[in-house]
Amino acid sequence: MARAGAGLTARAGAGLTGRARVGWSLAALVPLAFLGVFFAWPVLAIVGLGLDEGGVLPALADPATWDLVAFTLGQAAAATALALLAGMPVAFLLARCRVPGAAVVRAAVMVPFVLPTVVVGLAFRALWPDGGVLPIVLANAFFNVAVVARTVGGLWARVDRRAEDAARALGASRLRAFTSVVLPALAPAVGSAASVVFLFCATSFGVVLVLGGARHRTLETEIYLRTVELFDLSGAAALSLLQFAAVLAALLLGAVARRRRESGLRLRVEPPRRPSGGEWAVVAAAWAVVLALLTPVVGLLIRSVSAVDGWSLAGYRALAGTGERGTLAVSGLDAAVNSVRVATDATLLALAVGVLSAVVLVGLRRTGSWFAEALDTALMLPLGVSAVTVGFGYLITVDALRTSPVLVPLAQALVVTPLVVRIVLPVLRAVDTRLRQAAAALGASPWRVWREVDFPLAARSLLAAAGFGFVVALGEFGATSFLARPDAPTLPVVIARLMSRPGELNSQMAYAACALLMVVTAVAVLLVERLRVPSGGEF
Numbered sequence: 064m065a066r067a068g069a070g071l072t073a074r075a076g077a078g079l080t081g082r083a084r085v086g087w088s089l090a091a092l093v094p095l096a097f098l099g100v101f102f103a104w105p106v107l108a109i110v111g112l113g114l115d116e117g118g119v120l121p122a123l124a125d126p127a128t129w130d131l132v133a134f135t136l137g138q139a140a141a142a143t144a145l146a147l148l149a150g151m152p153v154a155f156l157l158a159r160c161r162v163p164g165a166a167v168v169r170a171a172v173m174v175p176f177v178l179p180t181v182v183v184g185l186a187f188r189a190l191w192p193d194g195g196v197l198p199i200v201l202a203n204a205f206f207n208v209a210v211v212a213r214t215v216g217g218l219w220a221r222v223d224r225r226a227e228d229a230a231r232a233l234g235a236s237r238l239r240a241f242t243s244v245v246l247p248a249l250a251p252a253v254g255s256a257a258s259v260v261f262l263f264c265a266t267s268f269g270v271v272l273v274l275g276g277a278r279h280r281t282l283e284t285e286i287y288l289r290t291v292e293l294f295d296l297s298g299a300a301a302l303s304l305l306q307f308a309a310v311l312a313a314l315l316l317g318a319v320a321r322r323r324r325e326s327g328l329r330l331r332v333e334p335p336r337r338p339s340g341g342e343w344a345v346v347a348a349a350w351a352v353v354l355a356l357l358t359p360v361v362g363l364l365i366r367s368v369s370a371v372d373g374w375s376l377a378g379y380r381a382l383a384g385t386g387e388r389g390t391l392a393v394s395g396l397d398a399a400v401n402s403v404r405v406a407t408d409a410t411l412l413a414l415a416v417g418v419l420s421a422v423v424l425v426g427l428r429r430t431g432s433w434f435a436e437a438l439d440t441a442l443m444l445p446l447g448v449s450a451v452t453v454g455f456g457y458l459i460t461v462d463a464l465r466t467s468p469v470l471v472p473l474a475q476a477l478v479v480t481p482l483v484v485r486i487v488l489p490v491l492r493a494v495d496t497r498l499r500q501a502a503a504a505l506g507a508s509p510w511r512v513w514r515e516v517d518f519p520l521a522a523r524s525l526l527a528a529a530g531f532g533f534v535v536a537l538g539e540f541g542a543t544s545f546l547a548r549p550d551a552p553t554l555p556v557v558i559a560r561l562m563s564r565p566g567e568l569n570s571q572m573a574y575a576a577c578a579l580l581m582v583v584t585a586v587a588v589l590l591v592e593r594l595r596v597p598s599g600g601e602f
Contacts, residue, residue, distance in 0.1 A: 087426040091438055094420040097480075101473050102445050105456025106307065112300035112459065122301035132305065135281040138196065138271075139264035142203035146260045147253065149204065149355070150211025152348040157212060158219035160346055161335040171353045173588045174360070174581075176209035177531065179538030179555045182577045184273025185562065186359035189366040189574070194274040202274060203264040205356060210263070211256045218252035219245075220335075237341050254316070262313045266306070266449040268541040269555070273562065282306045286451050287544070296459065303452045310448055360581065367578040371567060378571030382579075387566035392549045395557060395576055402553040405468075406536035409475035413532050416476065417483025418525065422513065424484075425491045439484075446481035450541030453477060457546055468551065474542040479532040486528040490521045527591045534587040538580060554580055 122128050153172055157165060175183065183206050191198040222245060230240040246253075268283045275284065282302050289299040338346050368374055382395030391398070420442055427435035445453070454474060461470065494517055502512045518525075540555040547556050554576055561573035 084427070084430040087423055087430060088434060090419070091423045091427070091434065094416050094423070094442065094480075095438070097416050098441060098445070102448075102453065102477055105453055105460050106448060108460045109300050109303045109452055109456045110307070112297060122298060122305070128302070128305070131280060131282050131285055131302070134279065135265055135283070135306075136309070138200055138203065138281070139261050139267075141200045142207065142264040143257055143261045145200065145204035146207040146211050146264075147257060149352045150208045150256070151215065152345050153208065153212040153352055154214075154216035154219055155342075155345050156349040158216040159335055160338050160342070162338065162346060165335075168349065168353055170585075170588050171356060172209040172212050173591075174585050175206040175356055177534045177538065177584055177588060178206060179540055179558075179580060180206070180267060180269030181273060181540050181555050181558050182269075182363070182538065182580055183359070184270045185558065185574060185577050186363040187270075188273055189362040190359060191274070194276055194279075196279060199271055199274045199279060202270045202359075203267050205359065206270075207260040207263055208352065208356065210260050211253075214256040214259070215249055215252045218249055222248045258313050258316045262310060265309060265313070266451075266541075268449075268451055268544075269559070272559070283449055283451050283541070286449070286455060290455055290458070290545070299455060303449070303455060306449055306452065363574065363581065364578055367571070367574040370571060375571070377568065378573075378575030381568055381572045382575060386561055386564070386572055387568040390561060390564045390566070390569055391552075391557060393552065395554070395572060398552050398554050398557040399576075399579070401551050402537055402555075405471050405475065405553055406533050408469075408472035409479055409536040409539075410529055410532045412472060412476040413479035413483050413536070414525070414529055417480045417528065417532075418487055420480070420484050421488040421491050422517075424488055425494075428492075429496065442484050443481050445477040450474070450478060450539065451545070454542030454545030457542070468548075471543055471546050471553070472536075474546055475536040475539045478539055478542070479536050482535060483528045483532055486531065487521060487524050490524040491517060494520050530587050530591040534584045538584065 150172075153168065156162065157169055178186075183202050187198045187202040187205070188194060226248075227240050227244050230244050231237070235243065265281070266283055267281070268287070271279065271281050271284050272287070275281070280288070282305060286299045286302050286306070289295040289302070367378055368376060370377060382399075385391040385394055393401075420438070424435055424439055427438065457470060457474065498516050499512050502516050507515065537553075538555055539553075540559070543553050544556055544559065547553055552560070558573045558576050558580075561569045561576070
């Protein structure tokens with residue numbers, strides 16, 4: 064009888080698990096439909112156009128295409144190596160050191176990451192007016208130091224110190240203990256960070272557009288040039304297909320590294336302690352990196368109040384107008400208001416899709432469904448695929464929405480949604496399942512369980528995701544440059560237009576607009592850092 068009762072209980076539990084799995088799988092159709100319509104369809108349209116006659120084969124046979132590929136991959140590899148070199152000391156400071164100003168370091172390295180790429184490009188252009196390969200590499204490394212610091216630091220804080228201390232006790236130098244004990248443990252995080260940084264650098268748009276000009280072009284800027292100026296849609300699609308293949312390879316490598324890294328999160332959390340001996344040299348290197356990151360920012364602020372005849376606020380005052388000789392269709396202030404409105408809409412949409420996706424992923428993983436991993440990977444695809452490619456795909460697919468004001472928020476929401484998932488998902492995973500079970504046993508519905516248990520525990524991470532998503536949407540430039548209507552541009556689009564037109568006043572307005580965007584970004588990052596949950600995701 065006892066065995067029969069146990070069998071019935073097991074079958075009942077399996078039946079409940081099966082129904083839960085079906086329910087969560089049905090709920091997953093909502094984010095999948097969003098991805099299918101607004102991401103997969105445009106990207107597949109690019110692939111189809113690239114495969115048409117006159118597309119891929121001529122592009123592959125053209126030596127200029129492989130020059131573009133070589134420069135794209137070369138500058139991305141150089142920037143990735145530099146970002147790793149600069150980010151490792153910062154990761155050590157954030158993960159292992161209890162020193163004054165650590166919160167300042169954390170915020171300082173995040174500001175460049177969420178700055179619009181066109182702002183980063185102009186910040187380095189203030190230091191290198193003629194542009195070139197070196198400033199492109201430095202600028203791409205500049206806004207990716209945070210990826211290395213956060214990703215590697217997140218695992219470094221959980222690497223058991225006892226193995227390192229044992230190596231030191233056996234006579235190993237500090238460097239040898241690091242290379243033989245700590246670095247192998249950090250390898251999954253380093254690999255994951257490197258793949259993400261390489262991905263961002265290979266698809267960097269605003270930086271290369273501002274600093275490279277006509278001399279140095281990547282696949283990303285060439286796609287833009289062929290679409291907007293040359294109207295070579297087939298050639299642009301062929302280049303998009305090549306870029307998509309490279310992006311997909313980087314995403315697969317990153318997914319492998321991320322799965323290895325997630326196993327490291329189960330290691331014991333090591334509290335930070337005061338540095339000693341040679342560790343102070345690493346702390347000094349981290350502060351040197353922070354000062355280096357602030358140099359372009361300070362240069363941009365100085366340039367925004369500079370004129371030919373001395374200090375001037377003319378650029379800020381001119382934002383109330385349309386630039387020299389009517390360069391803009393609307394005033395700079397109107398563009399700023401439109402940016403805030405569009406970013407707000409995009410953030411709300413991304414929160415709705417991202418939070419639902421995180422809840423579904425937690426539910427699917429509790430039921431042991433294989434579908435959880437597939438959905439998680441699919442949700443990350445928009446973060447890796449070029450925004451220019453997505454914007455280009457919209458142009459050839461959603462004709463009915465081409466003049467609609469909802470198109471830009473949709474494109475921006477695609478970029479923000481993966482970030483929302485990465486911030487919220489670890490917090491929801493950390494909620495004790497027994498709390499949910501107790502609430503359900505007391506008769507609470509699934510919605511009430513979420514409202515009474517999950518939401519209060521995840522509220523801070525939701526606010527952080529909203530703030531982080533807002534500043535990312537505010538500065539999105541790749542897809543928005545394709546889709547924004549002339550009478551409703553965003554501020555990054557206005558900045559690019561001002562810099563492409565002659566006139567000192569236009570240049571001053573562009574730098575003033577960049578300074579305003581940078582200040583808003585810095586304030587938002589500081590607020591996010593106040594709300595951030597210590598284990599709440601990579602970003």
